[in-house]
Amino acid sequence: MTPVPSAASGVAIRVCQLRKSFGSQVVLDGVDLDIRPGEIFVLMGPSGSGKSVLLRHLIGLETPDSGEILLNDTRLEDEGIRDRFRLAMVFQSGGLLNSLTVGQNVGLYLSEHRLKPPEEIERIVQEKLALVHLGPGDALKYPAELSGGMKKRVAIARALVMEPQVVLYDEPTSELDPLVAVTVGREIVRANAVTRATTLVVTHDRDLAFGIAHRIAFLGGGRIVEVGTPEAIRSHPDPLMRRFLSADFTRD
Amino acid sequence: MFRELGKMVVLFGATFRALPRVLRYRRNLFEQLFEIGNSSLLMACVLSLFIGGVLSLQAGPLLAQRGLGSMLGGLVGASLAKELGPVMMSILIAGRIGSAMAAELGSMRVYQEIDALRTMNINPIEYLVLPRVVAISVALPCLLVFSLLVGCAGGAFVAAFNPEVAVSSAAFFNNLRSTLELRDILHGLIKTFLFAVTVGVVCCNQGLDTLGGPRGIGRSVTKAVVNSIVFILVLDYVITRMLLPLTKASMAGGF
Ligand SMILES: Nc1ncnc2c1ncn2[C@@H]1O[C@H](COP(=O)(O)OP(=O)(O)O)[C@@H](O)[C@H]1O
Ligand SMILES: [Mg+2]
Numbered sequence: 001m002t003p004v005p006s007a008a009s010g011v012a013i014r015v016c017q018l019r020k021s022f023g024s025q026v027v028l029d030g031v032d033l034d035i036r037p038g039e040i041f042v043l044m045g046p047s048g049s050g051k052s053v054l055l056r057h058l059i060g061l062e063t064p065d066s067g068e069i070l071l072n073d074t075r076l077e078d079e080g081i082r083d084r085f086r087l088a089m090v091f092q093s094g095g096l097l098n099s100l101t102v103g104q105n106v107g108l109y110l111s112e113h114r115l116k117p118p119e120e121i122e123r124i125v126q127e128k129l130a131l132v133h134l135g136p137g138d139a140l141k142y143p144a145e146l147s148g149g150m151k152k153r154v155a156i157a158r159a160l161v162m163e164p165q166v167v168l169y170d171e172p173t174s175e176l177d178p179l180v181a182v183t184v185g186r187e188i189v190r191a192n193a194v195t196r197a198t199t200l201v202v203t204h205d206r207d208l209a210f211g212i213a214h215r216i217a218f219l220g221g222g223r224i225v226e227v228g229t230p231e232a233i234r235s236h237p238d239p240l241m242r243r244f245l246s247a248d249f250t251r252d
Numbered sequence: 253m254f255r256e257l258g259k260m261v262v263l264f265g266a267t268f269r270a271l272p273r274v275l276r277y278r279r280n281l282f283e284q285l286f287e288i289g290n291s292s293l294l295m296a297c298v299l300s301l302f303i304g305g306v307l308s309l310q311a312g313p314l315l316a317q318r319g320l321g322s323m324l325g326g327l328v329g330a331s332l333a334k335e336l337g338p339v340m341m342s343i344l345i346a347g348r349i350g351s352a353m354a355a356e357l358g359s360m361r362v363y364q365e366i367d368a369l370r371t372m373n374i375n376p377i378e379y380l381v382l383p384r385v386v387a388i389s390v391a392l393p394c395l396l397v398f399s400l401l402v403g404c405a406g407g408a409f410v411a412a413f414n415p416e417v418a419v420s421s422a423a424f425f426n427n428l429r430s431t432l433e434l435r436d437i438l439h440g441l442i443k444t445f446l447f448a449v450t451v452g453v454v455c456c457n458q459g460l461d462t463l464g465g466p467r468g469i470g471r472s473v474t475k476a477v478v479n480s481i482v483f484i485l486v487l488d489y490v491i492t493r494m495l496l497p498l499t500k501a502s503m504a505g506g507f
Contacts, residue, residue, distance in 0.1 A: 059371050082373060095368030097360070109372045112379070162372065 010038040010198030011072045011085055011165045013058065018067035020053060027053050029222030030067070037072075040192050040199045042209040044233075045219035046244060051202040052092070054219070055168050058200070059089045071166070088159035088197075089168040094151040096143040096158070102129070103139030106158045128157040131194065132187050149180035156187055160195060167191065169201045173208050181205065185212050206245060210234065218244075256457070263377070263457045264449070267385050270378045277383045284387035292348050292395065299344055300399040303336050304328060304406030312410065312417030321417065325424040326431025328407035329400070333432060333440040337399045339488055342447035345392055346480035350455035353384050354476035357459025358469040366460070376460070385452035392448035393441045400437070404428060439495050446491060451480045 015033040027050040035041045045051050056062040069076040071085050096105050107121045132153040173181035185208050192199045210230045217227040220240050307328045315321050360366050366376045411419040458476035462468045
């Protein structure tokens with residue numbers, strides 16, 4: 001368990017009665033969430049429960065049918081929110097641009113928006129890559145040459161370049177072997193400690209959730225079933241959560 | 253069908269509005285231009301050579317029998333410039349470049365690269381679609397000129413060496429020069445440009461619209477190419493009908 005960062009520069013995220021359907025399929029049916037500035041908040045839930053859909057709402061890739069999302073009491077759909085808050089997302093498949101090198105991918109946000117001169121971008125890219133334990137030589141590789149774990153780390157570096165106040169991770173350890181999953185989990189904790197960004201991790205990896213979370217929420221049936229510390233979640237009596245958290249090959 | 257058409261119009265509008273910012277994306281633009289030239293010049297060359305040749309082969313004997321062999325050059329040139337060049341080059345580019353665009357954008361969509369761009373506040377239309385549509389619109393008319401030159405060479409070659417035609421190269425090109433006017437070529441260039449924009453928009457739209465994982469990419473590519481060809485052929489009639497009065501004032505009226 002990592003201690004909750006004290007002086008937080010992250011923002012508070014509040015989700016109120018968020019609803020979303022695709023056609024006749026109700027995916028989110030009134031989700032309420034309160035995420036504190038700077039904490040690592042893990043959202044768990046079975047596959048298909050709408051975790052990714054919820055994340056995509058937070059970063060503005062989906063618009064809700066009803067309900068709202070507040071960042072420090074500013075509505076997400078308000079004008080100019082992108083200037084006030086920077087949100088970054090690490091996608092499940094990494095979302096790295098295959099036509100660009102690792103270095104270009106990591107620096108893309110800065111270079112496309114002309115935020116820094118090229119030498120400065122170069123320096124920042126190296127710095128962020130070092131933060132996720134990638135060397136200067138890796139910057140010249142293409143995403144296709146990377147292993148799954150490296151892709152995830154590059155994606156994390158690319159997110160950090162934005163100096164985000166919020167970082168969202170979608171299934172950061174899926175498709176990774178347990179050893180690599182542990183290192184990626186550590187990168188997430190470290191990035192959180194360094195940037196103080198509010199960190200929301202979506203996963204169904206129990207080890208990751210209990211290893212890094214300050215608080216855990218459980219999504220089921222389109223709603224938040226429970227929110228609590230890892231200890232509270234571990235011993236929660238809800239049957240769906242019990243089944244989910246205790247499933248293994250020997251029982252059942 | 254109409255929803256798709258609507259989406260294409262919207263995409264075209266967005267691309268058109270982004271046009272003033274095209275120089276910001278010149279790196280992507282040059283990459284695309286290079287890609288188009290690199291992958292289609294040889295094919296265009298072979299294709300044009302044989303189209304020119306087959307035109308001579310078909311029309312040559314018919315004209316020669318009637319003692320009109322000397323008119324072959326103009327006929328081949330005009331056919332290539334106004335009709336076959338634009339249509340064949342556009343179809344070639346749809347198959348070669350349009351399909352690649354749909355596949356690339358489709359896989360970017362499926363593998364969340366486009367979502368990632370949007371989370372970085374980078375407009376995928378400006379970053380991805382604009383350079384592609386501009387590149388194809390610049391490259392295709394150039395390809396037409398190239399195709400016209402090669403196609404006429406092919407036509408002249410067959411005209412000279414096929415015993416049933418036996419029109420000398422000098423006679424072929426003399427007739428070509430005196431018959432083919434600049435506005436015929438302009439007619440072809442306008443057509444080609446419009447086809448190019450259409451292919452670019454159709455294929456990019458199809459790519460961005462890819463759904464359903466990796467299998468969706470294949471579906472998108474097929475649809476992009478087929479739709480492009482349908483659009484080219486339908487537009488060809490419409491544009492020709494509209495341009496005809498300008499080219500040959502005496503032929504106005506009727507269908
Ligand atoms: N764009 C979409 N169109 C239609 N259905 C969608 C879309 N996105 C997600 N869904 C559906 O929403 C449900 C939840 O998906 P998702 O959030 O990806 O689940 P998970 O919790 O595994 O991340 C799934 O049943 C999925 O089919
Ligand atoms: Mg998911």
